[in-house]
Amino acid sequence: MTKKTSTITFRIDENYEKGLRKEAEEKRISLNTLANQIFGDHVELEQFMQKFGMVEMSKGAFKEILDSLDEKNIINLAKSIGTKEPRDFILFKWKKLTPDSVSEFIKIYFEHCGYGMCDMQRDESNNAVSIHHSFGKKGSIFLKAFLEAIVQSTLEKEADVTITENSVSLMFSN
Template identity: 30%
Template structure:
């Protein structure tokens, strides 16, 4: 599918535009690319996140909270949160409820959270590797969240491996 582009002209406050130019330079990309990234991020996440129940919170707060939980509490929380990924949440954030949209939502959240990650899609599986630096309980939570979401939405169980600061998830595609 080809992306069609269209030219548009916008006016920015000079100080804001200078900051955008500096950020583009630091990222070694042009201003147009940076603005496209910002707009895409807004449309894919920020425009609807609050209505879907997401809030911004510092990583340090989440890490401290998760460090204080037992594995059983983390499991229960992951199950509750996965149950909360209702059709309504999926429709607000991705406009559909499919295997693809679940991964799309999860990947958008990983990206806006600033985690390093790699997403590989092959003919027989989908792999997500996430480096979060937030501790073993956070790894455990994310793995259990994906397990519950995958079994609830797709009726499959992902393979997961966790370390203190990273997570590996593989979902094998069902051959029909």
């Protein structure tokens, strides 16, 4: 299916143009493709994040917080965050709680917030998510509890989660 496009003309600051052209060149994509990605991110995510009151944090700051907590507190924090915020955000953006909206939230959340590289696979019966991160064992413990809480609080399902030092794999049924 081909997406409909439209042509628009507008002016931008010369310095922004230079920066955008440089980024497009580095990514080896056209300026048009980069602009579509930027506009798409704004329409699909940024405006919802702003309206919802999301705050960004550096990876270093997040790791410091995790390093200052013991395992029990990490799990409690992750469960608390994973139970409240995702459910509200999913309902705010997609208006319904489905395996697809939960999977899409997880993908967007990880890509936007920088918790790690996210790979997702879906078929007719299961959703599988793999995340590679750089937060160490405590990061894996946090992300495991966080993802389990998301699936439980939104879909009322249990997730099968496996962790290593710097990765988390999650599977839940449709």
